[in-house]
Amino acid sequence: MAVFDPDVNRIPYWSNPDENYNGVAMGTSSWNDNARVWGERAATIAGFKSPVPPTAPTGVNITNANSNFGSPYIEWNYNPEPNISYYEVWRKKRRKSDLY
Numbered sequence: 752m753a754v755f756d757p758d759v760n761r762i763p764y765w766s767n768p769d770e771n772y773n774g775v776a777m778g779t780s781s782w783n784d785n786a787r788v789w790g791e792r793a794a795t796i797a798g799f800k801s802p803v804p805p806t807a808p809t810g811v812n813i814t815n816a817n818s819n820f821g822s823p824y825i826e827w828n829y830n831p832e833p834n835i836s837y838y839e840v841w842r843k844k845r846r847k848s849d850l851y
Contacts, residue, residue, distance in 0.1 A: 765789065805835050
């Protein structure tokens with residue numbers, strides 16, 4: 752990792768012993784070879800991706816949805832996707848103007 756130092760000439764490249772800057776290798780074959788490490792870890796890094804969200808539930812049925820008293824009851828079909836453990840259900844708070 753590089754630290755900012757105004758007296759040091761910074762170059763916009765990863766350390767790589769196969770590349771030269773002003774005739775000097777930009778790394779060593781042991782520790783100072785970020786290009787090699789990036790190549791070795793490419794598959795691991797590619798695995799760091801956002802998970803795909805589950806498909807929306809099907810067969811959604813809401814009972815008691817418009818009642819001013821009591822809570823609505825919401826049900827849906829079972830989702831066979833292997834990584835689903837639960838769904839989150841959100842509701843929007845109604846305004847008085849929504850009641851008329």
